[in-house]
Amino acid sequence: MGGPEMDIYRRIGERIRHARSRAGLTQPQLARLLNVSKGIISRWETGLARPSLDRLEPLARRLEISLEAMLGFTGVEETGGYPVRGVPVWEMASEIIPDFKPTSCIGATFVSEEEALAVQAALLIPSDCFCPYFFTGDVVGVQTAGRAKLGEIVFIRKNKKVALYCYGGRKKGDILLPMGVSQRVETVARIDLVGIFRWLHRPGKVISRG
Numbered sequence: 484m485g486g487p488e489m490d491i492y493r494r495i496g497e498r499i500r501h502a503r504s505r506a507g508l509t510q511p512q513l514a515r516l517l518n519v520s521k522g523i524i525s526r527w528e529t530g531l532a533r534p535s536l537d538r539l540e541p542l543a544r545r546l547e548i549s550l551e552a553m554l555g556f557t558g559v560e561e562t563g564g565y566p567v568r569g570v571p572v573w574e575m576a577s578e579i580i581p582d583f584k585p586t587s588c589i590g591a592t593f594v595s596e597e598e599a600l601a602v603q604a605a606l607l608i609p610s611d612c613f614c615p616y617f618f619t620g621d622v623v624g625v626q627t628a629g630r631a632k633l634g635e636i637v638f639i640r641k642n643k644k645v646a647l648y649c650y651g652g653r654k655k656g657d658i659l660l661p662m663g664v665s666q667r668v669e670t671v672a673r674i675d676l677v678g679i680f681r682w683l684h685r686p687g688k689v690i691s692r693g
Contacts, residue, residue, distance in 0.1 A: 493530030498553050500528040502546035516545050617647070625678035638677040639669070647680075 503513055503524075510524045517524075517538065526532040534542055543553050617623065623638075631637050631650040639646050639659065648659035648669065659669040 492533050495533060495553065496528045496530040498548075499524075499534075499542070499546065502548045502553065503528075506546050508545075513545060517541055623680055624682040626681050631676070631679050636680040638680065640675040640677055650679075 503510070508516075510528075511521045514521045514524045519538070523532070527534055539553070543549060546553070625638060633650060635650050637648055637650050637659065639648055651658050651660045
């Protein structure tokens, strides 16, 4: 593992270590509270591993910090529509992509020079994401406010994980069509929309619009 994914893990590890120190806990003490080994805590703090999704909330609670702060998801406003809390590894696009050059920065909104497209956050695809067509370590630009249009690709939160769907419509309500064959059709009312896919950055490749 390397590149942007390693950098993300390292920054999360630094936040975990600082929060543990502020809480006055040693690695063995935190390990006992979470029912994991001391070695696991060490791997998290050094960036060699990322806490699994089922460990994130208990870890943040024991360290008395918000999940958003631990993951570095700060300063991004939730401006209507799409909940973004609980999504694994949200970061600013400029922090994940070294050569990302915004033409303007207004609050937490970056505008891509390549696409002139406003996005409020970027999502690093985790290994447990139900997202065919994307790979672990891919960075996607996600618009977290507004409304999806017919045929657009959206990310949803499903069973505490992120899944990829296509926004569709019908006469009696909106539906989401699964991008993966093992997933079922969902209605918009039943799930949390994370945001709308806008661009992809794959290490070694250029940014492309969705």
